Amino acid sequence: MNVRYTQILPSLVILTLLLTRAMGCIQSIACKPRIRRENIVVYEVSASIDQCPTVIEENSPIVLRYKTPYFRASAGIVMPPVPRNETWTVGWIQACTQMEFYNTYGDIGMSSWELPELREGRAKAISDSDGVSYPWYGNTTETVTISGPTSKPSRLTVSMNDNFYPSVTWAVPVSNSNAPMLTHITRDQSFITWLVALNSATKERIVLQTVRWRMHVDIAVDPSMPLGSRASLVGRPHQEQPHILANNEPIPPNALGRPNANDAQVLMWRPRRGAPLVVIPSK
Template sequence: YQPCAGIDRGVNLKQSIINSLCGWGRDSRRFLVFFFSSSGSTMSKLSPEDINVLSVRAYYDSKTATNTTEMANLLKYESQHFRCKVQLELPECIADRCWSIGLVQACDRMYLENRYGQSGSSFWEFHPLKSGRHKMVNDSDGRQYPFYSLTSSKFEVRRGVISDSLISLTYEDHFYPTVAWELPYYGGAKLTDVIRKQDFWVWLVAIKRASSRSATSDVFNAKNDEIYILKTMRWRYNLHMTFDPTQPIGKRLQRIYDTQEEQPVILESNHPLPLSALSPPHCNAAQSLIWYPNNPSDKPKLLVPPKQIIVPWDTWTNDMAPGRHLSVKKPDQCKLVGEWAHDTEIGVDINTMSGAANSRALSNLETGPSKQPRVSSRSRG
């Protein structure tokens, strides 16, 4: 037998074999390589079935609650916290590809109204949802799609030997916006209600990166990366606060309705992910704040523009206020990130091993401009 290509007799044999394995595909030759665990048994190649989910928790933190701060010109409020905690186990094995294991969150319903009596309301909105062009909006910090954050909600597996590993993943989510008491641009209309209704999906996923993947590229590639769904969760958040604008600052809050109708749910069967849940724009970049007066003869006013859009600006303004002439110049910082013409659902359910691992398996998939992540702070509308 000839020695494996790339093995240097002058270096550590185990590491040299790993280097040889990771270099497969560089030429036409292939070699049979056996890896042995500390017990002497042959180590297998990492597969989705090897990822053992030990525990999953999704819950509202009972130690947190809705808190409000009344300031001279602004109302600040902070919602109850949602938390997700997962424990995983990986066996001793070999990874011939890089893997990313972590938590993905996306929003599929957004209703956030700041009501100013009979004058009208300002709404935080996601254009991809309002227009029906996308099924969901990814909810991450925008630094490494599709995962919620770079740190505690994601674990990276690099190519090579993997020791027995216990992995903990966690994140928490809550809202902490500010709202104006009065609207000087509309006759001093005064805040009377804050109404918030949002629905979220959460997935525990394992992404097997494409073999051709660049070592510096951690962005999900819908065509070449393979995504496996380990667990699926849902949570819904509802909040209604009423205010008396005739009262002095510090005494305007009248009632808080924040009892959730249901607790977060861990689904018995997994749900696939639409492409929009895995790619730009993320919630903080897609959100806009628009004033909609109740008087139909008055024009809406764009208060906070989005940072990322999926369609050209003229199309965006027509979608957001059809027939109401929301005419405003496109902000310089607003970037076009592209639309999924077919917001197809992908992901292999690890329980049944059914579903499409990526968009390569789907025919006639059309995409807009190249989707790349952009850094954005995590403010919540």
């Protein structure tokens, strides 16, 4: 009897210890809830491009300017309670995935704003951050930050907008002449915009929504006409509306950090005859 009892007792002790530890783990997990995609509610997602044509400005004898309609995105989000010592930011991240931006000067050649990493296939996307708030597009209406602990769900709204407002020289950019030679402007640029929740400490990212959009500009120019009546829009007057995707897309690494598209782009001069020339290098 004594032998059997001494053999059973250690087993009971070990079992009790294991159960106690298991219960402690379960309680610990219950006390530290995780933010998961299925616990975040996204509602009233909208993405649109204003239904107005690109506006051409011929006020300057040096440059033509044009202003495209705005792309706008907005979403409402309900975040679950945030645990102690955690901080989450919810907002918009945007990247350029394709860019063709050609300014033609008759039969002389063309200038071209280019993103070399995209052009050469070394990156799938380039960050379109404001250059300060990486990885976010901006840090005003574009993001909201919540620091724990919060005892109840948080309701928030984030929004952003984007458009083009560039200047294009009337004269050949590598020439000493000021004579207007510009004959055509073509711009075709594509973007992906993600709605994301980001854990500030762990850098865990939860993609909540993905939007694809595109802006196309086609302007014909007659440099022989007087200033104010040289340029006109050709092609469709309104932009194709954005697509809110049913399935989210992953964020490529280049979309999250430096350089942003403005700093990565270069201005090339590509003559009809002769070698290309870098007019403005990347920053």
